[in-house]
Amino acid sequence: MRQIPDGTSLRTGEAWTIAFTYFTVAITVSLVHSTAGTPTWVIIAATLLVNSATATLAYAAVTAAGGSAAAGVAGGWLTSTRFGVLAAALAPRLWPQRWKRALAAFSAFDPNIALANREDDDRNVRRVYVAMSLWLVLPWWLGASLGAVIGDLVSDPNALGMDAMFPALFIAIIRPQLTTQRARLIAFSGALIALALVEILPGGLPFLFAALPALFALRHNENSGR
Amino acid sequence: MLTWGVVAVLAVGVYGQRALGMALINPNRISDRSRQVLAMVPLSILCAVTALQTFSTQGALVVDARVAGLAAAAALSWKRAPMFVVVMVAAAVTAAVRLI
Numbered sequence: 001m002r003q004i005p006d007g008t009s010l011r012t013g014e015a016w017t018i019a020f021t022y023f024t025v026a027i028t029v030s031l032v033h034s035t036a037g038t039p040t041w042v043i044i045a046a047t048l049l050v051n052s053a054t055a056t057l058a059y060a061a062v063t064a065a066g067g068s069a070a071a072g073v074a075g076g077w078l079t080s081t082r083f084g085v086l087a088a089a090l091a092p093r094l095w096p097q098r099w100k101r102a103l104a105a106f107s108a109f110d111p112n113i114a115l116a117n118r119e120d121d122d123r124n125v126r127r128v129y130v131a132m133s134l135w136l137v138l139p140w141w142l143g144a145s146l147g148a149v150i151g152d153l154v155s156d157p158n159a160l161g162m163d164a165m166f167p168a169l170f171i172a173i174i175r176p177q178l179t180t181q182r183a184r185l186i187a188f189s190g191a192l193i194a195l196a197l198v199e200i201l202p203g204g205l206p207f208l209f210a211a212l213p214a215l216f217a218l219r220h221n222e223n224s225g226r
Numbered sequence: 227m228l229t230w231g232v233v234a235v236l237a238v239g240v241y242g243q244r245a246l247g248m249a250l251i252n253p254n255r256i257s258d259r260s261r262q263v264l265a266m267v268p269l270s271i272l273c274a275v276t277a278l279q280t281f282s283t284q285g286a287l288v289v290d291a292r293v294a295g296l297a298a299a300a301a302l303s304w305k306r307a308p309m310f311v312v313v314m315v316a317a318a319v320t321a322a323v324r325l326i
Contacts, residue, residue, distance in 0.1 A: 017309040025260050038228040049237035056228065061284050061321035067314030069232060077239040085246030087265035098249055105244035110275060118243045150318060155268045161320030164295035167279040170272050171296065175251050175303040177269050184268050185294060187273040194274035198282045211275030 005127035009118055015135045018111050021169045023139035028157035029053045030147025036060050040148045046146030051106060051137070055080040058203050078204035085211050086095075086113045093117070093125040107133035119188050182216060189213035277296030 004012050004026050028046065033043045033056065033082070045055050048212040058079040059072040067075070087108040093116070094101050112132035119125045197206035251264075281287055281297045299316035307315075 014309050014316050016236045017313060018311070021313055023279050031230055033314060036227050036282045042228050042230060045230070046233045046236070049233060050240050051237075052240050055236055055240050059232060065284075069270050071230075073232060073235050073239070075242070076322065080240045082275070083240065084243035084247035086268055086271060087244045089247075089264040091248050091251035092253040092261055092264060094248070096253050101248040102245050105275060106241060106247040108244040108247070110268075110272055114272055116259065117265065117268050123232065157326060159321060159325075161291070161295055161317035161322075161324070164292045164299070164316040164320035165313050167292070168299035168313045169309070170276040171303050171316075172270055172277075172300045172309040172312040173300055174269065174276065177299075181293060183266070186270050190270035190273040191277035194277050195281060195287065198278055198285060203285055206278065207271055207274050211270050212323045214263050217262045217266045 003131065005124065005131050007209035008124045008128050010128050010131065011116060014045065014115070015132065017172075018132070018169065019135050019139040021165050022136050022160060025165055026112035026143030027147035027150075029043075030056060030144045031157055032057065034148060036064060043148035044141075044145050046149075049143055050076075051109075051140075052076075052080045052083065054204075058171055072197060075203055077221045081204045082211075083108045085208060086110065088127070089113070089211075089214075090117055090125070093122045094129065095126060104129065104133070107137050109136055110170065111173055112136055112175075112205045118177070186213045186216050189216070255269035291320045294323045 004010055006014060030043050030047070032160075033046070034040070038046075048189055050056055055076040059076040061071065062072040062075040087105055090113050091101055091221045094104060110143040112129055112135075115132050116129035119128055174187060178187055190213050193213065194206040201209075254321040258263075271322075276296075279291055281289065283290075298319040299312045302315055304313045
């Protein structure tokens with residue numbers, strides 16, 4: 001398998017940028033856990049096995065605020081529900097064999113699903129998904145391990161603007177998809193719903209409701225008669 | 227603080243949700259209409275994640291230095307700047323605003 005599959009829309013610059021961003025963010029996530037007193041090996045195991053920054057950070061946030069471990073786990077599960085929905089969204093374009101999809105589920109993140117979904121041909125969807133999963137997960141593990149080992153060398157990651165890296169990466173991924181009025185409507189509605197619900201619903205649930213504007217895909221199709 | 231037990235429970239729960247999403251859909255038996263809707267779900271959710279990571283912290287709406295960084299990122303994206311430039315400028319602008 002090639003690192004960048006031929007004949008797909010995936011570009012080398014995109015792959016490197018996503019790798020770099022996940023590497024950097026993984027370091028900062030490890031630092032957060034490290035300052036909360038989590039032992040180095042547990043941080044590394046959490047990164048490898050849970051494979052979700054939002055889930056482990058939600059746990060850390062809930063318990064740091066005085067919540068019980070059970071409440072922390074519930075918070076972690078809730079924040080990662082969007083990965084299930086994202087996985088379901090890409091599933092029809094992945095392998096027909098269930099075991100292959102179950103294997104692929106382990107690395108269901110936002111960028112690899114978004115970039116794989118961009119392909120027109122289902123065969124390329126699979127190639128981009130596999131390639132991007134590796135481009136993302138390997139730096140993710142590497143960064144997390146490094147962050148766990150160097151501990152508190154970087155005292156305040158946010159002072160370096162690292163909390164702006166994930167959303168900036170997502171903007172760069174979203175932008176080329178906003179070519180039609182339908183896509184812009186769906187994007188804007190998704191963001192608006194999440195913002196409207198964030199203070200009302202527990203973490204993660206706003207993302208589930210934010211998936212609903214995808215239904216606009218049907219309405220527009222009927223109108224344009226495509 | 228994470229413990230081995232918490233890591234195990236989180237790992238099972240998070241993988242379970244991902245696998246459930248993948249297994250729930252049978253690619254051989256899914257209508258074109260469902261396909262059209264599912265194809266737009268990642269865009270919708272990605273926008274929601276971006277919005278919340280820009281304007282909220284731990285479940286509360288917050289306007290801070292990130293907004294400046296992400297505004298710069300949006301402007302650069304519109305000008306079709308390379309992804310790497312977009313990410314680095316967002317971090318730099320956010321850091322600069324925090325410094326002031």
